[in-house]
Amino acid sequence: MATDVDIDELLKQDEAALREKKKRLKAFSAALDEARAASxxxxxxxxxxxxxxxxxxxxxxxxxxxxxxxxxxLFPSSTRASAKTGDDAAGGVEQSDSADHENA
Structure with missing residues (x-):
């Protein structure tokens, strides 16, 4: 049957394409890990x-x-750095808003 042969050939091509895709993804993953470690x-x-x-x-x-x-x-901003230490960045916004109302 010609259709069985055609189907088998298509499956082999798909498998080869998937193997190549897997290689590319593994290479990208390794490069990404290296970049993260370097950063x-x-x-x-x-x-x-x-x-x-x-x-x-x-x-x-x-x-x-x-x-x-x-x-x-490389240089986290003061708001990001304070967020890591548990400071509430929103509190500073509320204070500045209330200061604006007092000056108005």
Whole structure:
């Protein structure tokens, strides 16, 4: 039967395509893991440089030509940093709103 042969051939092609897709996805996963590890290492090095007083955030950004995304990754903003420590960022917003009403 010709249709059985055609179906078997299609299945073999699909299996080969799936194997190739699996290889590509595994390669992407490995590259992503490497990138994540590198970004953690870079953030730790940036924190060390900042804490030691060697350079400021601005100095690091200028010297190394950091993009906006890289700066966001390496130097958490004060609101993100306070959220990690459990501070309530919304409280500051409420205070500034009430201060605006008092001045009006």
């Amino acid at each position: 953690v290492k870079a953030a730790q090095a940036a924190t060390t440089a900042l804490n030691s007083g060697d350079l400021t955030r601005g100095d690091l950004a200028r010297v190394f030509g950091l993009s906006k995304g890289e700066r966001a990754l």
